[in-house]
Amino acid sequence: MTARLSVRAQLTLAYGALMLVVEAILLAVVYILMTYVPSYRITAVDGPLPTWEPARTVPLDARPAAGIVVESKADVLASLLWSFGVGLALVTGLGLFVCWVVAGRVLSPLARITAAAHTATTGTLHERIALSGRDDELKRLADTFDGMLARLEREFGAHQRFAANAAHELRTPLAVTRTMLQVALAHPEDHDFRVLGPKLLATNERSIATTEALLVLAGAEHARVRTESVDLAALAGEVLGQVAAEAAQREVAVLHRLPATWVAGDPELLRQLLVNLVHNAVRHNHAGGQVAVGVVPGHSGGATLTVSNSGPVVPQDELAYLFEPFYRRQGRSAVGRDQGRAPGGRGTGGPGHAVGHGLGLTIARAIAEAHDGRISVVAHHAGGLSVTVTL
Template sequence: MTIRAHLALVYGITFAVAATVLSVGVYLLTSTLSAPAQPPAATTSPSGTPSSAAHQAVADQGALPGLALAAGIALVAGLAVASVLGWVVAGRMLAPIKRITAIARDTASRNLHARVALAGPRDEIKELADTFDGMLARLERTFQSQRRFAANASHELLTPLTTGRAILEVAAATPAKCDVPVLIEQLLTVNRQSEQLVDTLLELARAEHGVVRATRTDLATVVEMALAQTRSEATERELAIEVVSAPAVVDGDPGLLDRLVVNLLRNAVRHNRPGGHVRLRLGSDEAGPVLTVSNTGPEVPADRLHELFEPFVRATPRTRGGHGLGMAIIRAVAEAHRGAVTVEPNPGGGLTVAVRLPALDDAQCRRNLGSA
């Protein structure tokens, strides 16, 4: 039995019960009022016929069966009308549910563009429809992002393979002019690029998987290790690095946090102008630790800032050693630690990237340390 039939049946039964109680009450009240307290005396008029009082008592008693029959007929008719009205009203009430079901069935065939877009007063059904539309919008964005990621990853992985093949084809076409040491160095460079890309993709996958086991970690120590990995590259580009760091303890994965800080610094170094600077600030406020990195790189339009977190998206032309995955890794690591990342353009060029992480959770940290 469908929900519509259930509702119509409930409406009909409710009406039948209420009408039956009302009819029985009216019948009992009428019979009580029509029955005299004492049976009327059998009096006759001077002409010898029964008196009017006796006639009235007999008439009242005889009307009760007719009243009961009329009430029964009205009850059956009312039940039929109530059932039909209940069926119609239930159909009107459940129409949005049928629309949501149709959209869900259409979505199952990978049509994520459809929306319920239910109009009307903001009741429970409209809230359900709006929530469903929001879910479809998020799914559509996710699928689009995954498709772009797959296409870009395929392209990035294919590029070094194509380069290596071209090198080998040139060497095979002119073997006499082939310089073997140079050829080996070129192939090793192409191979290193492929390994770096695969390692970066694995970092992104690990970050998106989330924190498996959190430990108490001082971000100041993580910053020192990340600076050691990026300072030589900054020196080559004649960049000045300014660091203001204070102890900031969080519950997190030290490896993922290291990837977050390293990618922040590498982005600030690689997307910079020669002779520029990189400023790193680490501190805490009421909400928790805050890590801010700014640089003097090229100008980035404000309407493109949200694109920076998409994999393989670059705000500036390709730079050495980059694949366009740094910001995606930064956001994934921050969200895995229940944090957030914000980006703001700097006057004159460059960006300021701020990572906010939640305050230390002593209870959670004790549980994690106890399970270690």
């Protein structure tokens, strides 16, 4: 099997061959011109030499054998071919050496990129090429590779945190259930099933809610969006109708501006996005607060959905974490102490509020990205948030 030449050797041979072809063409052109253009008048001088030199006669057989005697047009062309041949060999050899050096310098960034890629395959994603110099194709390639490594590092870290948080969220209610059952079995006379049953049922419902949220998140991240024309305003109106009773119970006023707005998307996923955002806005509010839902048609199709709510003040440095899975501002806690926390990560702190699994905004972001949209959040100085989804 023939060994494959390196890129450096291939470039060197390619440049050398190109240079050799150019030199050969130059030799042919010069030879043709020297053959047909000049008029040669060459005569052999056997008589006395010029008066400024001593007169002497040099026999033809006494001339050096190694010299070149030019006595005719054929001699001129032969000497021309000989000189060009020697020069061609020397220049080609020097050119190949220069091409080898230049190719090595040009391709040296590729060696650094290859080394960084090899390091990344071992799981080390923090290494960067950081190629300096002028902004050429290789530097742009290195910068793109650095950006890809940075994104991979962030995604890998996020998946590690997600796996750890998911394991904790699923383990906590199971551990609580086991503890309740162990205590009840150890002291059955001290426990009434009418008291223990609802506690076990609530813990079980928490596990089911978290599992269902994880399934929704996985479906939103990896689903193929079924595209059809959807009236986003009509969907928002349906969702507002579903949360009207809960909003009234919490004494939260709901305002809306919903002109007919048609977008291309999956109606079920868009409904889930609206449910998560509106429920967050209602549950992360306070008595006497308000929620505002607005839809604005886009100039070139699409739409902008905005869900704003009053509520507790959210520091600016925490906004980036609101989309993290299972993130809660008051921290994760056991089932018995996790009342008052709703999907999306912000605890309400009030009694009787829904238990949250911390995946609401994460699911909303996944749905928006599945529709080639984007989602952003802004904190109000007086408290509360505004979540904007552009589709």
